Amino acid sequence: MAPHRFHEQFHHIQRSLPDVPLTMGPDDSAGYFYEKGVVLVRDGEEARFVEDAVRTHFTETQGLVPDHVRRVGPRAGRTGVTRIRVGDPAEGEDSVPHALRAVRAAEDRQGRRLAGRNHVVHIAGNVNACPGDEPVPVPRTETPNPAPAEGSYDPATAVGVLVIDTGLMHDHRSYPLLAHTTGDAQLTETDADGVLRQYVGHGTFIAGILAAVAPNTDITVRGTLNDAGAVLESEFGALLFDAVDRGGWPDVISLSAGTPSADTDGLIGLDAFMAELREQRTLLVAAAGNNGSDIPFWPAAYAGLPEFADCVLSVGALRADGALGACFTNHGPWVRVHAPGERLTSALTGFTAPVPYVYQHSTYDACRFGDADYACTCQFPRHTGVLSEGRESTGAKPDQVMFDGLAQWSGTSFATPVAAGLVAARMTAYRERDPRAAGAGLLAADAGRAEVRGARVAALRPPTWRPVPAVIPALPA
Template identity: 90%
Template sequence: MAPQRFHEQFEHIRRSLPDVPLTMGPDESAGYFYEKGVVLVRDGEEARFVEDAVRTHFTETRGLVPDHVRRLGPQAGRTGVTRIRVGDPDGAEDTVPHALRAVRGAEDRRGRRLAGRNHVVHIAVNACPGDEPVPVARTEPANPGAAEDSYDPATAVGVLVVDTGLVHDHRSYPLLAHTTGDAQLTETDDDGVLHQYVGHGTFIAGVLAAVAPNTDITVRGTLNDAGAVLESEFGALLFEAVDRDGWPDIISLSAGTPSPDADGLIGLDGFLRELRDQRTLLVAAAGNNGSDTPFWPAAYAALPEYADCVLSVGALRADGASGACFTNHGPWVRVHAPGERLTSALTGFTTPVPYVYQHSTYDSCRFGADYPCTCRYPRHTGVLSEGRESTGGKPDQVMFDGLAQWSGTSFATPVAAGLVAARMSAYRERDPRAAAAGLLAAAGERAEVRGAQVPALRPPTWRPVAAVVPAVPA
């Protein structure tokens, strides 16, 4: 059942990237999206080698003409990567798996991966959402609530949120009064209905500001385009985000892609190498696939050379006792924080705005959990699921009037980032990596996630939330 929402989102993301032929893999389990007929390589000698090796293999064994294998465009600046076409992208067959096999022997001899898929990197509530936002009355408090620390521009911790942009009236929400950054490009459609995932970056900033009020938060709309971008472009966009204002203390990133590759994403090699040489801490979401497949860049936290500069974050369920049904898990996830049914700002407070649900809820948890999770409650029927046997009916519409309740590792991430920033303020710690290490060392709390006891961070102002399960008619 779990891939259903993934397939629904595939169509949504494909429409947002109309000029890119996309496919999904590795099989019907639909673990990730990637560019069809193209592999990603490091520019220079490795690109020449891969191009020649794949061309020779394909012309000898698959009958392709030599021009079907060629480099596409110049080196992408500091990222140092380029794309190689390895077949006809309009053809029925995806040739990427064959191309990767053609260079596998050389990779074994050289001791490093030479080519990889050009994944679609997406916000971590996008390709496999934890859920969609639920309206919350203005009288409801934020959860996590605002910590007692006050904002001091002279000592504030600098946090960069790389996500969707800020909604136009975000400053109407008191916790975001001094948050700056990019505006959301388009908030509503022609009928005045919120686009899917509008407010994602605003919600994250609100969570972060609640946990750590003494922060200068900048939100960059790097993922405004339906929250999805090709891996080949993502590294350059991250460089652009940090170059605008300088490397911050903390980057909160609720985006990535699953990949079984054990050494990360070729498209992020350049950015991660520069990150390693800075003092910045990258706090990254573990993803919402309910899987132990590494989700990158969060999974860089498990690689020794990046262990001190990347903190990967999974999500606890609403009662905080164990992992949320949707959270990715495994030894590469360093810590878990509340990420189910959090409350923060989706819009400002100036004008109520309608939203139409894109996905339907399920009769049972799509990941097999036995608690009242967000897969099932609150009930709604979505546009992308219309016509499916298990749902049917008209899609449900709600009105947002400021606050929302939302779930995903996307939102556990700013909880963890906020706790690191709060520790920096409390201990006057200037090194965010040392603050993260100190936070983890001092965290004696644990939670049960898929049978394992794992480190857990629960902010003092966070309140456990009970799911409201509708009564069954007699």
């Protein structure tokens, strides 16, 4: 599972959240990060109970003074959650596992989880919280893949799609498919040396896929994950509410972010948002994540809970030739459908000026998921990255490329807008007003099948998508 890649990205995310002490899950294979020394609880009686239970447990077993356990800001607001400090994050051992054990018996009695880790929610274009691959330049002369579908944009009938991701590149309108796309600007596109920052262009790339699959869409991109694609769970619910409040609940939300979790009932920090989503007509289309695992990835995994099955569509990724699941895709009964998600082509930047990018991670000699019977993105195109362990000792220089518009990129991040676009396209074709009915109809009528980790699963393949042969591609100069 390439634990060193997990550590590379941990340090990258820690730099993006400098004031938050972070730590890792129980082991590298768990693949999640969370806030050290803090548990997340629902405000009110449950918070008081957890605070008292943890304080009593720590006082009796570790001799800590009561003040070591206390509620810390921000206080609960619309999301209904608050953070409880359960230890000093400067100490070596993290106290969160001990605190969670202190309330486990009470949870068993009540049949409800009372506290959880404050996870880091991150862009799902990641594998173990790092890119499934990093973008590869594509000549402007090539056709996007999926290619633009037939049809035109009609503002009177367009399906509303909200993309919650990084913001739009400043020159995104120079890409014809994004001429009427609106939303937030990417806050910082380049570093002090004029080099593209990691994850920049992620939201623009997703919007380009959506516009290609479903031309008759009003796409709004919110830069909720502008800060290196990472945010604490305790803040994520409020940010989701803000994204929908600014324009009203849309027909479809395309969300390519989440976190794995050992919990099977969702994220405490999203309780309020998911409850309100259930009462709306909006369909949440969410990426299943790229850990190559069956561990639930939230919020996509809400699709596996009966009370959310009609309002959440979880999306895994097919490999470039469409024959099987991509090596990196998460899988399991909670993943409702798979769509092309490897080596898709869309706009990373606008078409106004070339801009350099330096790779952050190195490729591998073999597939890191043990699924190396094809030219997967773990191995190709070959490059050396800045964050790679041992690079200094070998003298290897990180590879740099130039982007001037199109890119090729892989991840369930990009399978997600394919599926969201097909739902929107069906709404237009059938004059369907209910996005959830359109999603169910799409799966019932149009879903093909694919094999993913030995299981036959539902698969959506857009008519304009072109399979890419499983051969070793060359890295553009």
